[in-house]
Structures are given as structure tokens and as C-alpha cells.
Amino acid sequence: MSEAQAVELSYDDGARAVELAREAVESYVLHGQREHPGSMRDAFYARTGAFVRICSTRGRGQLRGCAGAYRTDDQLGHAIVDAAIKAASSDSAGSEIGPKELSDLSISVCIVSNTVLTNDPLDDIELGTHGVALDTGNDHAWLYPTLPVEQDWSKEKYLSLVCRKANVSPMAWQDDETMITLFEGQVFRERPDGGSVEAL
Numbered sequence: 001m002s003e004a005q006a007v008e009l010s011y012d013d014g015a016r017a018v019e020l021a022r023e024a025v026e027s028y029v030l031h032g033q034r035e036h037p038g039s040m041r042d043a044f045y046a047r048t049g050a051f052v053r054i055c056s057t058r059g060r061g062q063l064r065g066c067a068g069a070y071r072t073d074d075q076l077g078h079a080i081v082d083a084a085i086k087a088a089s090s091d092s093a094g095s096e097i098g099p100k101e102l103s104d105l106s107i108s109v110c111i112v113s114n115t116v117l118t119n120d121p122l123d124d125i126e127l128g129t130h131g132v133a134l135d136t137g138n139d140h141a142w143l144y145p146t147l148p149v150e151q152d153w154s155k156e157k158y159l160s161l162v163c164r165k166a167n168v169s170p171m172a173w174q175d176d177e178t179m180i181t182l183f184e185g186q187v188f189r190e191r192p193d194g195g196s197v198e199a200l
Contacts, residue, residue, distance in 0.1 A: 007046040007076065009111055014188035015197040016041055017080055017109045021052045022190070024084035025107065029097050034085060037077035044077035049112035049183070051131070052083040053144055054097065057104050057192050064097055064105065065089070066144060070112050070133055070183040080109060108189030108200075110145060121173060121180045125155050130182040134162045134173065141166035146187055146200055 009017065024035040037044065051068030055061045065087035072079050084107075090096040097105070110131065118124040125132065128149040133142035141162050148158045159180075160170035172178050187200040 007043055007048050007111065007113060009043050009186055009188075011197075011199055013041050013043045014109070014111070014186060014199055017044075017050075017076075017111060018107055018188050018190055018197045020077065020080050021084040021107050021109050024081040025052075025054065025088045025097065025105070026102055028085045028088050029099055029102060035081050037081055040075070040077040044075060044080075046076050047073060048076055048079070049115075049185075050076060050079040050083050051110040051112075051142075051144060051185075052080065052087045053108045053110070053189075054084075054087050055106050055108075056101070057106050061106070061192070064101070067091070068110070070115055070131065070142065070181065076111065083109075106190045106192050108146075108187060110185040110187045112183050112185045114184040116182045118180050118182055121159055121182065122155055124182060125158065127153070127155060127158065129184055131185065132158060132162050133181040133183060134166050134168075135179040135181070136166065136168055136172060136175075136177065139166040139168050142183075145183070145185060 027033050027035040049070040049072045054065040067086035068083035088097045131145035143162045159173040163170050163172045188197050
């Protein structure tokens with residue numbers, strides 16, 4: 001099992017991470033190509049996980065895609081590109097992002113800095129700090145760390161929803177056989193008004 005390397009991004013690194021994710025989405029959507037990270041910042045050589053979340057800026061801000069991994073052997077720059085492409089594809093939220101949507105998207109990136117396997121998720125989860133991943137051996141799912149604060153979820157609801165995402169019982173997080181991993185990370189996102197990147 002690979003563990004996240006401890007990595008802390010500066011604001012400039014975080015802004016570049018979001019920029020790289022957008023470049024990867026646009027290259028995939030417009031040309032069907034995989035963006036290469038090119039000459040990367042030093043922090044992007046760390047081997048740690050990353051998630052990319054894409055929301056529409058129209059209406060209620062519908063989720064258009066979310067993908068990534070909290071464990072990976074890839075360098076961060078490549079993990080961001082891979083997550084961005086998968087988030088933009090039909091494998092994520094059910095429908096592939098089209099060229100006309102690109103100007104109406106807000107992209108956020110979560111850089112994983114720490115992972116903890118917990119036997120007591122209800123006690124250990126800090127809402128707004130931890131993403132949560134569930135593994136039953138056959139079923140897997142995870143949820144982004146900012147979601148419970150954005151949606152005003154309790155810890156119990158957060159855990160039951162990651163179970164639902166994995167298509168298992170909403171109470172499966174209480175089973176001894178279920179592995180719950182908490183992951184911490186830095187989150188950077190494009191401001192919905194089209195302004196600069198913000199750190200959450």
C-alpha cells in the first residue's frame with residue numbers, strides 16, 4: 001500500500017495545480033488528447049494523490065465530474081492530469097463535458113497530504129478537513145473533503161452517503177469488515193465569478 005508523501009503547496013503551486021487541471025480538461029475535451037505537465041514545479045514531483053472536481057457555474061452549480069485517488073505511485077503533476085481527464089469524461093458524472101461548457105465551469109483540486117485508516121470514523125472525522133474513502137473489498141467510493149461543509153452534512157450523513165456512493169448499505173461504515181480511510185489535503189479552486197484561484 002503506497003502512502004501519500006507529505007507535501008505542502010504554496011499558493012502559487014496551488015494556483016498552478018488548478019491551471020494544469022483546466023489545461024488537461026480543455027485538451028481532452030477539445031482535442032481528445034492527454035495534456036503533458038511539461039516542466040513541473042518542484043512540489044509536483046512528489047508522489048501523492050490528487051482529486052479534481054468540476055462544477056457548472058450555471059444555475060445551482062451542478063457537479064459535472066469528480067475523479068482522483070488518495071493513493072498513487074504517480075508524480076503529483078501526472079496525478080492531476082489523470083484525475084482531470086477522468087472527471088471530464090463520461091466515466092465520472094454520467095455525461096462527458098462538451099466544448100460549449102468549458103467557459104461555464106469551476107475547477108477545484110485537492111492535493112492529498114495525509115491518509116489515516118480509522119476504526120472510529122465518527123470520532124475521527126473533522127468535517128471540512130477530511131475526505132472519506134470506503135472499501136469493502138468489492139466496493140469502493142470516496143467523497144471530497146469540502147462537501148459536508150458546503151452541503152451542511154452531519155458526520156453520520158457524510159458516512160452514509162459515501163456508503164450509498166459505493167452501492168452498499170448506508171450503515172456499512174459501522175461494519176468491522178469495512179475499511180474507512182480519511183484523507184487530508186489542500187484544496188484550491190477557481191472562483192465562481194471567474195476571478196483568481198482561492199485556497200480553501
